[in-house]
Amino acid sequence: MSASDLYFLDVDEPTALTRMLSDGFEDWSKQVASTGFCSRPVRLFGQARTFDRRSGQHLSTFDSRALPDSVLYVRCGNRRASRCPSCSHEYQGDMWHLLSAGVSGGDKGVxxxxxxxxxxxxxxxxxxxGAVHSSTRPGAQPRPCTVNAAPGLCEHGRPRRCTERHDADDSRVGQALCPDCYxxxxxxxxxxxxxxxxxxxxxxxxxxxxxxxxxxxxxxxxxxxxxxxxxxxxxxxxxxxxxxxxxxxxxxxxxxxxxxxxxxxxxxxxxxxxxxxxxxxxxxxxxxxxxxxxxxxxxxxxxxxxxxxxxxxxxxxxxxxxxxxxxxxxxxxxxxxxxxxxxxxxxxxxxxxxxxxxxxxxxxxxxxxxxxxxxxxxxxxxxxxxxxxxxxxxxSTTLGTLRDARRKYHRDREQLETHTDHASTDDQLDAAEHIVVLNEFRFVGQGWLTPGDAELARSAADAAREWKDTRRAARQPHKKGKNHGQALLHR
Ligand SMILES: [Zn+2]
Ligand SMILES: [Zn+2]
Ligand SMILES: [Zn+2]
Structure with a gap:
């Protein structure tokens, strides 16, 4: 299969089922997991060749053509929740670790x-x-929007105050009462x-x-x-x-x-x-x-x-x-x-x-x-x-340190999984120090190949996030004053 074929996979109406029934489904699922269930992963085509640093000996070649869609999927890394829930969730998790280490210590070298x-x-x-429509914060007694403002009309003939009670998701919240006065x-x-x-x-x-x-x-x-x-x-x-x-x-x-x-x-x-x-x-x-x-x-x-x-x-x-x-x-x-x-x-x-x-x-x-x-x-x-x-x-520690630690963890784990000989862990990690990897990849696109794939990745992402959250919550020993605090901090 050549690189140009990548865009024309043989699927008429690509649904999630098409993928699930395909030969390489298990391998594809592993790729989804390896991107951290990213919603718009980068698709790379090419090879990675591994050499021994000391002897220059060519050890192995990884070729994206061996993968299900002939591409390597790499996470997008976007920190914005509206772009990629999974990558932003990971960033949020890193931020949480960083802040939490700076607050309580006992973590990440702090x-x-x-x-x-x-x-x-x-x-x-x-x-x-200028006056804007406002909502009542969650948990508080519902109150009128801008009741403290002066009554009457502004010079543009608009009411200076609003006595309605807005929900937080009311589209008027945050809008100026009078755009000309604002x-x-x-x-x-x-x-x-x-x-x-x-x-x-x-x-x-x-x-x-x-x-x-x-x-x-x-x-x-x-x-x-x-x-x-x-x-x-x-x-x-x-x-x-x-x-x-x-x-x-x-x-x-x-x-x-x-x-x-x-x-x-x-x-x-x-x-x-x-x-x-x-x-x-x-x-x-x-x-x-x-x-x-x-x-x-x-x-x-x-x-x-x-x-x-x-x-x-x-x-x-x-x-x-x-x-x-x-x-x-x-x-x-x-x-x-x-x-x-x-x-x-x-x-x-x-x-x-x-x-x-x-x-x-x-x-x-x-x-x-x-x-x-x-x-x-x-x-x-x-x-x-x-x-x-x-x-x-x-x-605190830095996001870079957290990312390096995670990368090393994944790399070590992958090496442990792919090594078929029974060398000890120490030997393998020691060997990793002497390895040079030459990456020769090129960008072929972004996103999952079909809407069906995207749907599968999304549901896997939801399940994974839920699991992670449960685990994160379980690690926090005490959550004192939580409800009170939420209302307190919401403004
Ligand atoms: Zn992403
Ligand atoms: Zn209002
Ligand atoms: Zn006005």
């Missing part, structure tokens, strides 16, 4: 002692850019500067911590360090919220990358410093063009900082399991996922168009030297150019 360091769960919000330009400009607000917040917090302990910032670095892990979340109104874990460590060394802080302060003290820093900072944002005016940008007033209690019996405390799960969940959401299924979202569309419009105006005004010259490039992200998930180097 010592258990970090669970004694002061830790704060922080939420930094965007300010208001400050789309202010919103786009704020979002554009949000990463800078965060950067200044971290600088300010480090300074404040030192100042409140009565020392210079330089001197404080010998005693303590502030570590962060941060995730951006889009609200329904298209505004970015930043959720962060802020932890105090000591000064790290090669021998001890996660020491305890040399100053004894409670988490509540750190929470107060976070609030103070968030209130202190502001940015003077340049006008977009001659028709625009300068803006002073700040975080919204609903800044929230809560101590995370690792060893508490109080149901109302924010528990470590909760914050890890919560942040990991948001790491896989993107701007497009905010849209209500199937309903064109007028508000987000308008915000996106405002980003493009402001960028065009800025370019006309100042050309590429304008600070807004690249805003149009980030219009799909509604002007937010920051990382959705980021952390300081010493907060």
């Amino acid at each position: 010592p258990e002692s970090v669970s004694t360091h002061p830790l704060v769960f922080l939420t930094l919000t965007a300010p208001s850019f 400050d789309y330009e202010g919103h786009a400009v704020w979002q554009w500067h949000c990463p800078e607000l965060w950067r200044r917040f971290t600088i300010r917090l480090r300074r404040l911590v030192a100042a409140r302990l009565g020392m210079s910032e330089k001197a404080s670095r010998n005693l303590l360090r502030v570590q962060f892990a941060k995730v951006g979340e889009y609200q329904k109104r298209g505004a970015i919220h930043l959720h962060a874990l802020v932890r105090l460590d000591g000064a790290p060394s090669d021998d001890d990358p996660f020491p305890s802080p040399a100053v004894d302060v409670p988490a509540s003290w750190l929470a107060e410093r976070c609030l103070e820093a968030a209130r202190d900072i502001e940015i003077d944002a340049a006008p977009v063009d001659a028709h625009d005016s300068a803006r002073v940008l700040r975080f919204g007033p609903q800044v929230d900082a809560r101590p995370v209690q690792r060893h508490s019996d109080d149901e109302s405390d924010v528990s470590p399991e909760m914050v890890s799960a919560y942040l990991a969940k948001y790491a896989t959401k993107a701007a497009g996922d905010v849209a209500v299924d199937g309903t064109p979202n007028r508000h987000l569309k308008q915000l996106r168009e405002t980003c493009l419009d402001l960028c065009g105006r800025a370019l006309l005004h100042e050309g590429f030297s304008s600070p807004y010259a690249l805003l149009g490039k980030w219009a799909d992200a509604l002007g937010f150019r920051g990382h959705f998930a980021s952390k300081s180097r010493r907060f």
